[in-house]
Amino acid sequence: MLKKFDDASHKIKNEKLVFDEGTHADHKNFLEEEKTITEIDEHLRGGLSLEGVDISSSVMRLNSAPPPETFTLVPLENSNLSIRTEKYKGSSKDIIFVHLHRSEPIALDVARKIGNMLQINVVTLMDPSMPHNSDRYGTLMHRKIAYAYDPNKVFTLEGCMQTLNMRNSNYKFLDKSVREEIAQDLLEKGKMIAAQFMEKGTIIAVHNTENQTIADFKGLGMEVNIGERKGFGDSFFVVTERADYDVLKSAGYNVVLQKLSDKDDGSLSYLCSIYGQRYINIDSSSDPRINASLAEVALNVLAGRRPDASPGK
Numbered sequence: 001m002l003k004k005f006d007d008a009s010h011k012i013k014n015e016k017l018v019f020d021e022g023t024h025a026d027h028k029n030f031l032e033e034e035k036t037i038t039e040i041d042e043h044l045r046g047g048l049s050l051e052g053v054d055i056s057s058s059v060m061r062l063n064s065a066p067p068p069e070t071f072t073l074v075p076l077e078n079s080n081l082s083i084r085t086e087k088y089k090g091s092s093k094d095i096i097f098v099h100l101h102r103s104e105p106i107a108l109d110v111a112r113k114i115g116n117m118l119q120i121n122v123v124t125l126m127d128p129s130m131p132h133n134s135d136r137y138g139t140l141m142h143r144k145i146a147y148a149y150d151p152n153k154v155f156t157l158e159g160c161m162q163t164l165n166m167r168n169s170n171y172k173f174l175d176k177s178v179r180e181e182i183a184q185d186l187l188e189k190g191k192m193i194a195a196q197f198m199e200k201g202t203i204i205a206v207h208n209t210e211n212q213t214i215a216d217f218k219g220l221g222m223e224v225n226i227g228e229r230k231g232f233g234d235s236f237f238v239v240t241e242r243a244d245y246d247v248l249k250s251a252g253y254n255v256v257l258q259k260l261s262d263k264d265d266g267s268l269s270y271l272c273s274i275y276g277q278r279y280i281n282i283d284s285s286s287d288p289r290i291n292a293s294l295a296e297v298a299l300n301v302l303a304g305r306r307p308d309a310s311p312g313k
């Protein structure tokens with residue numbers, strides 16, 4: 001029996017700010033890339049058909065990510081981070097790119113480019129007062145003390161307590177009631193982030209990091225496939241559905257199956273396993289070409305195509 005996601009959006013409504021960024025964006029770059037985008041559009045009429053579209057090559061041809069048509073910015077109270085939801089060209093497919101780590105800009109850039117091509121919304125976390133800050137961690141203020149947290153560990157209470165404990169040497173010395181109060185506050189942030197995309201579509205979470213490999217998941221006793229496929233380095237997928245796992249496994253990719261019986265680490269993949277939400281996580285190296293290729297594989301899987309389908313292959 002699947003739980004329904006406890007939608008925290010009622011808390012968000014009054015704080016939601018809507019901007020139209022389409023008018024003051026970098027139009028020069030945008031026009032330069034317009035031809036490429038139009039070419040792609042013609043292939044894409046009628047839904048998520050990737051036929052004839054070589055996404056990874058198209059991504060590499062774009063110098064910069066075109067601006068979204070609109071975006072919303074939802075501040076997380078007592079935290080430096082805000083949730084930015086970017087809408088591309090008004091129409092949205094039932095797929096959402098989610099980017100949680102500011103230290104992984106390659107993954108965001110690739111998601112934005114593909115988001116623009118295929119009208120897929122992108123949710124990202126940012127610090128509006130320091131938009132170029134590239135810390136992996138966010139901070140939460142509690143009684144004038146700042147606590148660091150990993151934004152991909154805030155989706156369960158257990159995960160919040162773990163990340164606060166791991167990132168803040170003073171946390172474990174606090175009274176139990178204070179520790180719980182801070183963790184509850186952090187969980188509220190996690191709920192607000194998740195309310196942007198849970199039950200609104202299939203999630204493709206995008207990461208580019210060099211410090212985690214599939215072997216780490218094996219070490220945790222999770223079900224993993226270490227694939228034969230070359231050229232992707234230590235990149236891997238994390239999925240919540242067995243069928244997606246099987247398809248990626250049979251195509252030779254590194255893939256982890258996140259299950260409810262795995263250890264609760266408060267990650268988005270664990271949250272999706274709780275709610276039975278279809279989810280594909282891309283964990284790529286910092287090479288944008290690999291990042292784009294993995295995103296293309298994920299989109300092919302979601303479109304029910306062979307993972308490595310692409311024109312001419």
Ligand SMILES: [Zn+2]
Nearest residue numbers: 101104207208
């Ligand atoms: Zn990450």
